[in-house]
Amino acid sequence: xxxxxxxxxxxxxxxxxxxxxxxxxxxxxxxxxxxxxxxxxxxxxxxxxxxxxxxxxxxxxxxxxxxxxxxxxxxxxxxxxxxxxxxxxxxxxxxxxxxxxxxxxxxxxxxxxxxxxxxxxxxxxxxxxxxxxxxxxxxxxxxxxxxxxxxxxxxxxxxxxxxxxxxxxxxxxxxxxxxxxxxxxxxxxxxxxxxxxxxxxxxxxxxxxxxxxxxxxxxxxxxxxxxxxxxxxxxxxxxxxxxxxxxxxxxxxxxxxxxxxxxxxxxxxxxxxxxxxxxxxxxxxxxxxxxxxxxxxxxxxxxxxxxxxxxxxxxxxxxxxxxxxxxxxxxxxxxxxxxxxxxxxxxxxxxxxxxxxxxxxxxxxxxxxxxxxxxxxxxxxxxxxxxxxxxxxxxxxxxxxxxxxxxxxxxxxxxxxxxxxxxxxxxxxxxxxxxxxxxxxxxxxxxxxxxxxxxxxxxxxxxxxxxxxxxxxxxxxxxxxxxxxxxxxxxxxxxxxxxxxxxxxxxxxxxxxxxxxxxxxxxxxxxxxxxxxxxxxxxxxxxxxxxxxxxxxxxxxxxxxxxxxxxxxxxxxxxxxxxxxxxxxxxxxxxxxxxxxxxxxxxxxxxxxxxxxxxxxxxxxxx
Amino acid sequence: xxxxxxxxxxxxxxxxxxxxxxxxxxxxxxxxxxxxxxxxxxxxxxxxxxxxxxxxxxxxxxxxxxxxxxxxxxxxxxxxxxxx
Numbered sequence: 001x002x003x004x005x006x007x008x009x010x011x012x013x014x015x016x017x018x019x020x021x022x023x024x025x026x027x028x029x030x031x032x033x034x035x036x037x038x039x040x041x042x043x044x045x046x047x048x049x050x051x052x053x054x055x056x057x058x059x060x061x062x063x064x065x066x067x068x069x070x071x072x073x074x075x076x077x078x079x080x081x082x083x084x085x086x087x088x089x090x091x092x093x094x095x096x097x098x099x100x101x102x103x104x105x106x107x108x109x110x111x112x113x114x115x116x117x118x119x120x121x122x123x124x125x126x127x128x129x130x131x132x133x134x135x136x137x138x139x140x141x142x143x144x145x146x147x148x149x150x151x152x153x154x155x156x157x158x159x160x161x162x163x164x165x166x167x168x169x170x171x172x173x174x175x176x177x178x179x180x181x182x183x184x185x186x187x188x189x190x191x192x193x194x195x196x197x198x199x200x201x202x203x204x205x206x207x208x209x210x211x212x213x214x215x216x217x218x219x220x221x222x223x224x225x226x227x228x229x230x231x232x233x234x235x236x237x238x239x240x241x242x243x244x245x246x247x248x249x250x251x252x253x254x255x256x257x258x259x260x261x262x263x264x265x266x267x268x269x270x271x272x273x274x275x276x277x278x279x280x281x282x283x284x285x286x287x288x289x290x291x292x293x294x295x296x297x298x299x300x301x302x303x304x305x306x307x308x309x310x311x312x313x314x315x316x317x318x319x320x321x322x323x324x325x326x327x328x329x330x331x332x333x334x335x336x337x338x339x340x341x342x343x344x345x346x347x348x349x350x351x352x353x354x355x356x357x358x359x360x361x362x363x364x365x366x367x368x369x370x371x372x373x374x375x376x377x378x379x380x381x382x383x384x385x386x387x388x389x390x391x392x393x394x395x396x397x398x399x400x401x402x403x404x405x406x407x408x409x410x411x412x413x414x415x416x417x418x419x420x421x422x423x424x425x426x427x428x429x430x431x432x433x434x435x436x437x438x439x440x441x442x443x444x445x446x447x448x449x450x451x452x453x454x455x456x457x458x459x460x461x462x463x464x465x466x467x468x469x470x471x472x473x474x475x476x477x478x479x480x481x482x483x484x485x486x487x488x489x490x491x492x493x494x495x496x497x498x499x500x501x502x503x504x505x506x507x508x509x510x511x512x513x514x515x516x517x518x519x520x521x522x523x524x525x526x527x528x529x530x531x532x533x534x535x536x537x538x539x540x541x542x543x544x545x546x547x548x549x550x551x552x553x554x555x556x557x558x559x560x561x562x563x564x565x566x567x568x569x570x571x572x573x574x575x576x577x578x579x580x581x582x583x584x585x586x587x588x589x590x591x592x593x594x595x596x597x598x599x600x601x602x603x604x605x606x607x608x609x610x611x612x613x614x615x616x617x618x619x620x621x622x623x
Numbered sequence: 624x625x626x627x628x629x630x631x632x633x634x635x636x637x638x639x640x641x642x643x644x645x646x647x648x649x650x651x652x653x654x655x656x657x658x659x660x661x662x663x664x665x666x667x668x669x670x671x672x673x674x675x676x677x678x679x680x681x682x683x684x685x686x687x688x689x690x691x692x693x694x695x696x697x698x699x700x701x702x703x704x705x706x707x
Contacts, residue, residue, distance in 0.1 A: 230671070233669070233671060233672070234669075234671035234672050234703070235672065235705065236637075236672050237633050237637075237672060237673075237702040237703075238705065240633065240636070241633050241636075245632060245633045245702050246632070246702075246704070247632070248631070248632035248633070249631050249632035249633075249701050249702065249704075252631055252632065273632070274632070274633055275632075275633065275635070275636050278636070457704055458674075458703075458704040458705075461674075461676070461681055461704070462674045462676070462681035462683065462703075462704065463681050463683050464680050464681040464682055464683060464686075465681075495705070496705050499705075
């Protein structure tokens with residue numbers, strides 16, 4: 001077993017809300033060695049503790065918060081922590097990461113992880129102060145919006161520096177697409193906010209003033225200085241424009257989903273792209289913990305119907321609340337984004353679901369009486385008002401905020417207009433414009449997601465190795481990117497700055513050794529594969545197989561009508577070819593189930609429960 | 624040979640224009656072409672921050688000083704995509 005001498009604290013806090021009981025438990029070095037931290041560690045705990053039959057909103061569901069060995073270390077963008085729980089939005093495994101200061105402060109408090117279980121008897125918030133856990137009443141501000149609730153907690157604790165992870169009103173009123181806000185950033189997807197609220201837990205505040213042990217602190221300081229410079233100099237576009245920089249680029253490439261994926265070129269692009277945002281709305285940058293880039297673009301509406309709204313919309317929010325809803329008014333996007341943050345709604349899910357509702361309304365599948373208002377593409381005011389209804393959980397908004405799984409059961413005739421996979425709404429990238437993105441959505445471990453599933457745009461466009469409209473090689477590409485992302489999410493760093501430390505698909509450098517005393521760098525891709533395979537085993541246990549990895553008919557049957565990708569469609573035959581290549585590369589059988597042989601190769605056989613081994617489809621590579 | 628360059632998305636803000644066109648002696652490497660562009664526009668295309676497509680196909684930064692062009696071409700400069 002490896003001996004770690006830094007980076008890790010070696011223990012997690014387990015908080016049982018039902019009994020108001022707190023346990024500190026050791027984490028075996030063997031588990032770190034196999035699963036690294038963050039997302040990997042959380043998947044390990046989830047696999048062992050959350051059975052397939054557990055209701056996401058029951059006290060038996062748990063939330064696993066884990067940092068990585070680099071979280072909180074003075075290196076570029078070591079801000080990230082991961083949360084994992086069973087999603088009420090999809091009914092499946094959910095992993096989600098967030099920036100902000102929560103992860104670093106959890107480690108400064110002496111813990112690598114926090115496990116929340118049970119259900120509090122009354123509305124509660126937790127305050128973890130230098131390792132001591134206090135239970136406080138949240139009754140007085142249970143329904144407050146996230147920003148106000150954060151202020152109240154800072155007043156109660158008397159600490160302005162405290163990091164607050166909080167669920168908003170949408171969560172406390174039962175929205176399945178409710179996120180968790182963390183110091184203005186979010187663990188957005190899958191409805192983790194709803195899980196928190198179901199436990200009568202409004203927030204977790206943490207303040208730590210301890211130190212993270214480091215194996216070679218002097219060498220690390222020198223490395224950090226250079227890495228900070230590299231990160232800053234290599235990302236001037238992120239500093240100036242943030243992720244909205246992609247808006248205009250992807251539209252030019254014909255890969256910018258608009259009007260609920262009916263087209264991939266947006267006719268209102270000029271007033272929602274980053275350059276317009278900078279000129280008319282940008283106020284300043286905002287940075288997460290230890291970040292030299294500061295990619296968040298704080299914007300404010302200075303005139304018009306949305307005057308006074310202020311938020312920092314990311315590429316995804318602009319895409320889903322803007323182009324997908326046909327809204328070209330950037331003021332409306334800023335307003336909608338602020339409402340999502342304040343109510344605690346996943347802006348990506350919210351935008352994609354409103355776009356679906358707009359299409360259903362225009363097709364006559366949803367009536368004006370049902371919706372309570374006109375809801376047409378391009379109407380920014382209607383979009384913002386619908387978001388308000390979703391956040392307040394009133395009228396038809398309360399139905400939309402339950403997500404696609406709920407809506408499919410209630411309105412089955414509208415399923416063809418739901419752009420989702422495993423009930424998770426698509427992100428703002430068009431699979432018919434980059435075929436690899438289609439496979440990413442289909443095989444992501446948390447339902448349609450470009451991050452967990454693998455953001456293939458860079459490789460498909462910039463390396464010269466791929467034709468973005470071809471299927472060959474995409475299975476291998478997606479696998480490689482998924483594994484990279486799995487280990488990066490487990491280190492506790494932001495993907496934007498990771499290259500400055502050598503963390504790509506050929507990991508290099510010695511920073512991990514400087515921090516932990518153990519050089520796991522050569523094994524990082526294998527660790528990534530182990531994590532991804534364990535996540536698939538969890539999904540298989542929850543009922544997922546090949547049949548669930550497909551995309552909606554719109555992507556597989558309707559050619560794009562215009563732009564550089566005009567006529568492109570990702571047919572079932574094409575998709576099957578990618579999926580077969582992907583499963584073969586992963587060592588999964590034709591039904592998408594990991595084989596016993598691959599589990600042995602990845603040293604997972606000893607981790608996996610015997611009953612789950614028997615789920616293999618034949619147990620061989622023969623398919 | 625004639626080279627036309629399109630500055631895509633935010634690249635246009637850094638270059639102060641959406642496109643430019645100039646003559647360079649053939650053959651020339653991508654790096655040499657970009658140096659001419661830098662003199663034209665006052666915008667240095669740093670390989671850590673920016674990406675290049677040659678006639679629509681990506682040329683990775685490590686190939687810029689070896690990849691040779693010998694006929695009229697279209698270069699596209701865009702941000703080095705760093706994740707969603």
